[in-house]
Structures are given as structure tokens and as C-alpha cells.
Amino acid sequence: YHHGDLRQAMIDAAEAVLAEKGVDGFTLRECARRAGVSPAAPAHHFGNLVGLLTAVATLGFDELSDAMETAVAEAVSSGGDRLAAIADAYLATALARPGRFRVVFGRLGLKRGDDALMRAGLRAFGILVRETKLALGRHMTDDPLTRLPSSYSEDADLGAILFVWSLTHGFSTMLIDGQLGSFETLPGGRERLLKLYSQQLVQLLVSAVRQRRSDVGA
Known part of the structure; x- marks a missing residue:
């Protein structure tokens, strides 16, 4: 070589x-x-093996980020549609390369201090943060694509961010593990399940925002 x-x-x-x-x-x-x-x-x-897995995981984060950014660029301008688009992209990425997805988020050891891996991970999470905040109607003063986890200690939207990530990641894992097989046999198949999920995610988030604003104004 x-x-x-x-x-x-x-x-x-x-x-x-x-x-x-x-x-x-x-x-x-x-x-x-x-x-x-x-x-x-x-x-x-x-x-060693950890180094190779780290390289694969870095590519996985990059692929996920690129897919989400492409989805956002193709979505209409509303925050809800953009959030649904990145959820769709997240699910599609997991389904396209389940092995790589498991390396990125799985139990295998990675070089967590690796600079390239860290940058790639922060970018992917930052896109999710940005789109969640936009869906919440927030104005951002910093670049979420480079924020460290420690900077979220006082972030009022952390709960919503983790809500979006946890639901989307959990649904992705259930799909690639075949735990929704019975539902995939229903009319519309997997494609319908994916669409139902992204729509429901946005509806839940929007409802939570409206409720919070109502509570504040009460």
C-alpha cells in the first residue's frame, strides 16, 4: 500500500x-x-482496535451531521419542519448503517479524548441543539456546533434537547434491533412508522412549549 x-x-x-x-x-x-x-x-x-473503531465512529458522526444538515437545507423554513427533517435523517442514517451506528453510540471502547472524534460528536449534537432551539422559538447567541457539554448546566432548554435526542435515538435503536417488526407489517410499513414518529415528535414538543408559555402567563 x-x-x-x-x-x-x-x-x-x-x-x-x-x-x-x-x-x-x-x-x-x-x-x-x-x-x-x-x-x-x-x-x-x-x-490498535480502539483506534480503528474511533476512526469509524468519527466517520459515523460526520455522516450523521451531513445527513441532518442536508435534510434541514431541503426542509421548509418552519422550526417544526426542520426538526422533523433532522429526526428523519437520524433514523435513516441508523437504518442505512446499523453497524456503524452501534460503534458510534454503542458499548465498544473508543478513544474518547480523540480530537477528531470530539469535534465530530460536538457538531452532530450541536445540530440537534440548534434545531430544537429553533423549534422552541429561541434566539441563539453562540454557535451550538462547538459547545461543550459542560456549557449546558444553565441551559433552560436542556430538558427539551435531551427529550428530542432520547426519543429519536431510542426509536432508531428499536428499529435496527427489529423490535418494531410487527408494526412494520401494518399498511404503509416502515415508511409510515418513520413519518408518524417525526410528526409526533414535533407535536409533543410544540404542545410542551405552548403549555409552558401558558403556565408562565397564568
């Missing part, structure tokens, strides 16, 4: 193993075998 080729070959091999065997069948040796190199060869680029 020439410089740069081995790294990409290993990432491609990792993606293939994840797609075929999932995280439980993922080993550095198998990835190296598929890339056509010795088990020791990837050490220069990744160090």
Missing part, C-alpha cells in the same frame, strides 16, 4: 465486517485479513 491507502482500506474493511457480522463479530485481525495485510500492519495508522 502507498501512503494513505492502508488507512482507507482498513476503514473499508471495518465497514464491511460491521455490515456482515455486526459489532459482536468485529476484530482487528478480520479487518486486516480483508484488507490483505498482516494483523500488525494497521498499527501505524490506528495503533
Whole structure:
């Protein structure tokens, strides 16, 4: 391999193993075998299995962010429609690459202090924060795509942000784990379930906002 080729070959091999065997069948040796190199060869680029998984997770965050930004760009301008669009994108990304999705958010060890991984994760979460706040009618004075988790300690919208993320992530996990199989056989199939979810998410958030404003004005 020439410089740069081995790294990409290993990432491609990792993606293939994840797609075929999932995280439980993922080993550095198998990835190296598929890339056509010795088990020791990837050490220069990744160090070990954790390094390779971290590279895959970084790509996963980037893919998720790109999908959400594309969905927002194609949505109409209202905050609710934008939020529904990123929920749709989140679900679609999880379903398209369930193995990668499990690496990003799963139990496998990653280099949590890795700069690229941290930036990619902050960007993905920041998009969700931005769109949740827009749906709430908030005016933002900072860039949520670079905010650290510690900065949310006094954020009045943290509950709503975690609500949106938890519901969307949980629904994604249920889908890729096949826990909604019986519902996917109903008329409209999975596509209808996805649409129902994103619509209900926005309705719940909007209802909560209206209730909070009503309580404040009472």
C-alpha cells in the first residue's frame, strides 16, 4: 500500500465486517485479513482496535451531521419542519448503517479524548441543539456546533434537547434491533412508522412549549 491507502482500506474493511457480522463479530485481525495485510500492519495508522473503531465512529458522526444538515437545507423554513427533517435523517442514517451506528453510540471502547472524534460528536449534537432551539422559538447567541457539554448546566432548554435526542435515538435503536417488526407489517410499513414518529415528535414538543408559555402567563 502507498501512503494513505492502508488507512482507507482498513476503514473499508471495518465497514464491511460491521455490515456482515455486526459489532459482536468485529476484530482487528478480520479487518486486516480483508484488507490483505498482516494483523500488525494497521498499527501505524490506528495503533490498535480502539483506534480503528474511533476512526469509524468519527466517520459515523460526520455522516450523521451531513445527513441532518442536508435534510434541514431541503426542509421548509418552519422550526417544526426542520426538526422533523433532522429526526428523519437520524433514523435513516441508523437504518442505512446499523453497524456503524452501534460503534458510534454503542458499548465498544473508543478513544474518547480523540480530537477528531470530539469535534465530530460536538457538531452532530450541536445540530440537534440548534434545531430544537429553533423549534422552541429561541434566539441563539453562540454557535451550538462547538459547545461543550459542560456549557449546558444553565441551559433552560436542556430538558427539551435531551427529550428530542432520547426519543429519536431510542426509536432508531428499536428499529435496527427489529423490535418494531410487527408494526412494520401494518399498511404503509416502515415508511409510515418513520413519518408518524417525526410528526409526533414535533407535536409533543410544540404542545410542551405552548403549555409552558401558558403556565408562565397564568
